[in-house]
Amino acid sequence: MPDEPAAGIGRDRQSAIYRDGVSGRKPAVPTDFRTLERRARRKSSARGWAYVAGGAGDGATMRANRAAFDRWSIVPRMLRDVSRRDLSVELFDRRIPAPVLFAPVGAAELIHPEADLAVAKAAAELGLPYVFSSQGCVPMEECTAAMGESPRWFQLYWSTDEELVDSLLSRAQHCGADAIVVTLDTTLLGWRPQDLNLGSLPFARGQGIxxxxxxxxxxxxxxxxxxxxxxxxxxxxxxxxxxxxxxxxxxxxxxxxxxxxxxxxxxxxxxxxxxxYSRPSLNWSDLATLRERTSLPILLKGVLHLDDARRAVDAGVDGIVVSNHGGRQVDGSVAALDALAEIAPVVDGELTVLFDSGIRSGADVVKALALGADAVCLGRPYLYGLALAGAEGVRAVAANVLAELDLTLGLTGHASPAELTRDALRPA
Known part of the structure; x- marks a missing residue:
């Protein structure tokens, strides 16, 4: 007799929701992004929504990020044994339950008073890495205390004060961070009309610092x-x-x-x-000094050009995050997924490739992984969950993404993220 198939996290979550439905209980946090976004907007203040949901300029980059996903179609394969699926991946010598991280997001208290602490609690419950933001509303030490042994990384905005850079790096290492993510695309703040029209910069009010x-x-x-x-x-x-x-x-x-x-x-x-807080003069020679200042793996966030990716390989960093900051920095920028499709095949095996900007669902995660990402970072969706239900809302949104990822893997004939290649996709 064959072993009893494991249900998998997708079926488990599906079944729990349907069982609750028999008793008349519906999910407090919507399971689809559009409803989630609509309800989060109703819950949020004008200032909070402008900061979290807004983008650069007319929002062309945000639209391009989503259009890029629509240009790829998933091609399911049949009659493969997918009864046992394993979503786990290894990043920098640590095995994590799924190829999903909580992206660094600043000034989250605009959405919910628990802010980063709520995200830290949800991440710890799921065992997924949380990338502490430089612009957090809760000190990294407090988030670390809430996470126990769960994985955490630290995002660095390179200050004009080098001693401050060293202090932040030291604190991150003391907090047990697994990696340092240097954000490159925010050496200047992008033109964000939704915030500008309200005259609203949270940092000017002491929020997010x-x-x-x-x-x-x-x-x-x-x-x-x-x-x-x-x-x-x-x-x-x-x-x-x-x-x-x-x-x-x-x-x-x-x-x-x-x-x-x-x-x-x-x-x-x-x-x-x-x-x-940030340094417009930052250049490759500055990045070279990081090796002397931290023993942690180093990733460069905001890479969109193939030459910059090659330069990162030559510089000996450990990874890159292909990202356009969720469309918040440059209006009319290349879609992050299009950049991933170009960059990943060239640097494959040379460094770890993460992706963010536009991930909304488990199916999106499948597309990004098939195009060469080792893992993805989830941003706005979990913030919308935070707006609706605090830590439980963050956990629910991430759990829904993982459930859909698990089911989509199985339904397309794949038992693990490692099995996904570009053959799983076709241009739409």
Whole structure:
């Protein structure tokens, strides 16, 4: 007698939802992206939705990201034994349950007050890596404490202050990060009309800078600024909005609210961050110094050109993330999936290739893996789950993506991500 087939996480999740349906219970978090997005928008503030859902310029890159997925069709194969499926993959000497990571997303408290901590809890429950954002609302140490032994990475925005870069790298290593992801595509902030039309930059209100205000080197920079006598409020009109902004800064700066309201440090911290958070002069020679500054694997995020991918191989980094920042930086940019299709075959075996920008479902994950990605990063969908139900919403969205990935693998004749090749796809 053959062994009893394993149900797989896809069937398990399907069955649980259908069993609940018999009792009249429907999923609290929608299982399709369009409904998820629509309900998250209703739940979110105007500022929160503009930041999370908005893109650069007219949104052409965001549309291109999705159109690129539609240009590929999956071709199922029949009569293959897929009764036992294994979604796990190995990344940098760690086996993870599925080729899916939680992408770094800044200022998540605009969507839900638990922000990064909720994502960390959901990631730990699923055993999937969470890439801590440089622009997080919760210090990496607090997220680490919530995750236990679960995998975590750290995304680095390269500051103009090299001592701050070293401090962030040191903290990430101390937190047990498995890798450093250097974001290259945000040395300048893209033109984002949805935020601009509201005059809304969360960092200017002290939101999304917790990695900095919890950093000893950054705090030293703030004290130096205050000692120089810089007047951060000299050109700010006293209005209700300005008072609210000051309260926001003071609540988020370490220390008591009363002390912070009397101190120039919260305002100085915001200005110090805005002046130093990213470095437009960053170049390949700077990246070469990372090998001397961390022993962790290094990935470059934002690679879209084949020559840059080749240069990354020559530079000896460990991986790249093919990404256009979810369409948030350059309007009219090449679709990330199109770039993946060009880059992955050339660097195959030379370094680890991750992908983000446009992933909405398990079927999307299959297409990205078939085009050469070793794993993908999930972004906006889990934020929408966060908006609806906090940590449980994040977990539900990711679990739904994994369930569809599992079922799509089986239905297309594949028992593991490693079996996916470009032969699984056809141009639509």
């Amino acid at each position: 917790a990695q900095y205000t919890s950093d000893p080197r950054f705090r030293e920079m703030v004290r130096e600024r205050v000692a120089r006598g810089a007047d951060e409020a000299s050109d700010v009109r006293v209005t209700v909005a300005a008072i609210r902004a000051l309260l926001s800064m003071s609540r988020r700066y370490p220390g008591s609210l009363l002390r912070n309201l009397r101190s120039p440090e919260p305002r100085a911290a915001v200005q110090t961050f805005l002046d130093t």
